[in-house]
Amino acid sequence: MARILVAMSGGVDSSVVAGLLAEQGHEVIGATLQLYDHGAAIQKKGACCAGQDIHDARSVADRLGIPHYVLDREQVFRREVIGDFADTYARGETPVPCIRCNQTVKFRDLVALARDLGCEALATGHYARRLEGPDGPELHRAADPARDQSYFLAATTREQLAFARFPLGGMPDKAAVRAEAARLGLPVAAKADSQDICFVPEGRYDGLVARLRPDAAAPGEVVHQDGRVLGGHAGIVRYTVGQGRGLGAASWDGGRKLYVAAVEPGTRRVVVAPREALATREAEAGEVNWLIAPPTAPLRCTVKLRAREAPRAARIAWDAGAGLLRISLEEPGIVAPGQACVMYDGDRVLGGGFLRARGSVDRGRAAA
Amino acid sequence: MNTPLDLDANATEPLRPEARAAAIAALDLPGNPSSVHGGGRAARRLLEDSRARLAARFGARPQDVVFTAGGTEANALAVRGLAPGRRVLAGATEHPAVLRAAPDAVLLPVLADGRLDLAALDAALAAAGPALVCLMAANNETGVLHPIAEAAGICRRHGALLHVDAVQAAGRVEAAWNLADSLALSGHKMGGPKGAGALLLRPGLDVPALVAGGGQERGRRGGTEPLPAIAGLAAAAEAATPDAALRLAPLRDAIEAAIAAIAPEARFPGRGAPRLPNTTSILLPGVPAETQVIALDLAGVRVSAGAACSSGKVGPSHVLAAMGLGADAACAIRVSLPWNAAEDAAERFVAAWAAMRARLVRVAA
Numbered sequence: 183m184a185r186i187l188v189a190m191s192g193g194v195d196s197s198v199v200a201g202l203l204a205e206q207g208h209e210v211i212g213a214t215l216q217l218y219d220h221g222a223a224i225q226k227k228g229a230c231c232a233g234q235d236i237h238d239a240r241s242v243a244d245r246l247g248i249p250h251y252v253l254d255r256e257q258v259f260r261r262e263v264i265g266d267f268a269d270t271y272a273r274g275e276t277p278v279p280c281i282r283c284n285q286t287v288k289f290r291d292l293v294a295l296a297r298d299l300g301c302e303a304l305a306t307g308h309y310a311r312r313l314e315g316p317d318g319p320e321l322h323r324a325a326d327p328a329r330d331q332s333y334f335l336a337a338t339t340r341e342q343l344a345f346a347r348f349p350l351g352g353m354p355d356k357a358a359v360r361a362e363a364a365r366l367g368l369p370v371a372a373k374a375d376s377q378d379i380c381f382v383p384e385g386r387y388d389g390l391v392a393r394l395r396p397d398a399a400a401p402g403e404v405v406h407q408d409g410r411v412l413g414g415h416a417g418i419v420r421y422t423v424g425q426g427r428g429l430g431a432a433s434w435d436g437g438r439k440l441y442v443a444a445v446e447p448g449t450r451r452v453v454v455a456p457r458e459a460l461a462t463r464e465a466e467a468g469e470v471n472w473l474i475a476p477p478t479a480p481l482r483c484t485v486k487l488r489a490r491e492a493p494r495a496a497r498i499a500w501d502a503g504a505g506l507l508r509i510s511l512e513e514p515g516i517v518a519p520g521q522a523c524v525m526y527d528g529d530r531v532l533g534g535g536f537l538r539a540r541g542s543v544d545r546g547r548a549a550a
Numbered sequence: 551m552n553t554p555l556d557l558d559a560n561a562t563e564p565l566r567p568e569a570r571a572a573a574i575a576a577l578d579l580p581g582n583p584s585s586v587h588g589g590g591r592a593a594r595r596l597l598e599d600s601r602a603r604l605a606a607r608f609g610a611r612p613q614d615v616v617f618t619a620g621g622t623e624a625n626a627l628a629v630r631g632l633a634p635g636r637r638v639l640a641g642a643t644e645h646p647a648v649l650r651a652a653p654d655a656v657l658l659p660v661l662a663d664g665r666l667d668l669a670a671l672d673a674a675l676a677a678a679g680p681a682l683v684c685l686m687a688a689n690n691e692t693g694v695l696h697p698i699a700e701a702a703g704i705c706r707r708h709g710a711l712l713h714v715d716a717v718q719a720a721g722r723v724e725a726a727w728n729l730a731d732s733l734a735l736s737g738h739k740m741g742g743p744k745g746a747g748a749l750l751l752r753p754g755l756d757v758p759a760l761v762a763g764g765g766q767e768r769g770r771r772g773g774t775e776p777l778p779a780i781a782g783l784a785a786a787a788e789a790a791t792p793d794a795a796l797r798l799a800p801l802r803d804a805i806e807a808a809i810a811a812i813a814p815e816a817r818f819p820g821r822g823a824p825r826l827p828n829t830t831s832i833l834l835p836g837v838p839a840e841t842q843v844i845a846l847d848l849a850g851v852r853v854s855a856g857a858a859c860s861s862g863k864v865g866p867s868h869v870l871a872a873m874g875l876g877a878d879a880a881c882a883i884r885v886s887l888p889w890n891a892a893e894d895a896a897e898r899f900v901a902a903w904a905a906m907r908a909r910l911v912r913v914a915a
Contacts, residue, residue, distance in 0.1 A: 211844075211848065249847065249848065251840075251844050253840060254840070295841060298841050298845065298909070298910055299841070299844060299845055299848060300845075300848075300909060
């Protein structure tokens with residue numbers, strides 16, 4: 183029996199985590215993060231209004247008979263997640279806000295709070311497995327590949343991982359989790375999954391980014407990689423490397439479909455090219471978090487360069503001095519700067535970093 | 551597990567036995583005070599008796615008492631009713647019940663000890679034209695008492711109306727309540743049931759109803775009066791005497807003295823000003839109030855911090871920010887002793903607070 187802080191979002195997953203731990207006899211404390219002003223966000227079917235989520239979390243905690251607290255994290259979330267989201271687009275990159283959120287308000291801050299409250303662990307509803315290895319806790323993919331969230335946890339530090347618990351990592355599928363919710367009598371057993379980016383109602387984020395970083399929403403040119411100006415665009419915030427939509431007249435060059443090959447924040451130019459010109463074998467990542475001892479020699483592993491793709495074979499080399507990960511893909515792939523590169527050995531997460539535009543090591547200057 | 555130690559009286563006072571008895575008796579009275587028959591007359595008798603007792607307690611005329619659902623409504627009824635044609639000036643540390651009823655109000659600064667800056671009030675009124683000044687008699691977070699008599703004199707000199715939010719002060723300290731043009735009261739903050747409050751008006755002053763309904767309360771508040779809560783309010787107002795509340799001051803002082811001895815870094819915003827006898831604000835630099843409130847709750851000690859909104863989140867304190875505390879404004883908890891606080895309440899609280907601080911300081915080290 184231990185005192186455990188459970189991050190409760192109000193959804194099925196974290197509700198089941200709280201229920202299972204309470205059933206096992208632990209002293210469970212529920213905490214729900216208030217991350218943004220729900221009144222300002224528009225309610226929408228499918229992606230639930232988070233204001234309702236707080237009420238749901240509270241009613242689950244009440245049902246379980248555990249104490250529950252709502253934590254005001256609006257300021258830190260605005261600064262470190264929403265601010266980073268807009269800044270990343272303004273750099274011509276594509277952010278992964280769920281990783282930033284896990285990295286800051288979830289694991290950094292909740293682990294600290296859990297320690298302050300005398301807890302032995304922080305449990306969340308993430309689908310990933312934390313396994314004890316010979317050199318300490320390891321992060322592994324969830325048993326259910328369709329639900330695996332290990333990609334989004336790759337920035338969790340080894341110290342945070344040691345304190346974290348993911349009780350749903352071994353669940354065979356979501357139906358099993360819903361069945362547990364029903365068995366425990368939780369009022370959220372049939373609640374829809376949340377979707378999209380939680381702080382962007384209607385899935386339209388360009389307005390939000392435009393308010394915070396008008397430079398990312400200023401018009402510019404769409405240019406072929408050979409230098410021809412093919413058209414205009416209404417802001418680099420709308421473009422991600424590899425994207426084929428939203429290019430208007432610049433979508434086609436004669437009979438050839440064109441895709442975004444690069445986004446240049448300084449000139450606000452979107453560079454397009456035929457698909458085969460986008461693929462590359464070489465990529466670089468910074469801000470690397472290692473969940474193994476940082477490798478001193480090149481290493482063969484698999485990598486995921488975006489959340490929804492199968493791991494691909496690669497060779498990685500860690501330049502500790504430059505803080506730079508060099509990735510050589512076995513088969514060419516499309517690299518979108520700003521997305522995370524997460525490294526795996528089978529199911530085990532070795533670490534992760536954020537992809538950079540090749541050659542643009544000085545990101546500060548590009549952002550200025 | 552020990553019985554919980556409830557030190558959150560400024561959120562709500564425990565029900566007083568006199569108020570409980572009055573409310574229960576009223577529950578068995580079947581009539582509607584607006585009915586013309588005998589049952590209605592019996593209900594009206596209780597209503598008017600409660601009104602007369604409450605009026606007498608605070609130096610008002612019975613016909614100038616408007617029963618409401620609570621302090622928030624009483625404040626809103628006064629501010630919205632008196633604001634048209636007047637500039638609204640409100641203290642920077644007022645409760646949201648006032649600030650949100652007057653979103654365009656000019657905020658009057660407070661001194662570092664939390665008391666209203668009277669010179670700023672004077673200057674603001676000189677520039678304002680017709681004005682309504684809104685001031686709380688006692689602050690809900692620090693217990694600091696505004697200089698209401700002096701402020702009333704300044705308002706009178708400038709021809710301004712003065713609305714006083716007496717929700718926290720009523721029953722705990724005595725004041726010249728009749729200096730105010732309008733006075734807001736809350737039943738449960740005096741130990742009555744939740745669900746009734748009152749607005750007391752100066753003779754000759756009137757406010758239009760926020761909810762017109764059937765014209766109850768002389769057309770100033772529609773809806774059938776909640777007799778059990780009103781009877782409880784009147785009984786609580788008589789039972790809540792400032793003399794009895796003075797018993798709490800030594801307990802409050804003992805808490806502050808013990809904490810100052812344990813933690814030299816701790817501070818007590820508003821300690822230098824005249825205060826309610828039951829309230830202290832305890833600031834532990836560098837430790838978020840949220841963490842302190844949760845840690846104490848898990849130890850069975852119930853206190854609060856900042857402004858609790860309906861989501862339950864602990865927001866930063868606009869009161870302490872207005873007192874110039876900067877980032878430390880997020881690091882203070884409010885301890886408010888209930889009217890029936892046990893003699894060992896201070897001792898128990900200090901033990902829990904010391905244990906909390908020991909762990910948080912060790913964790914931080």
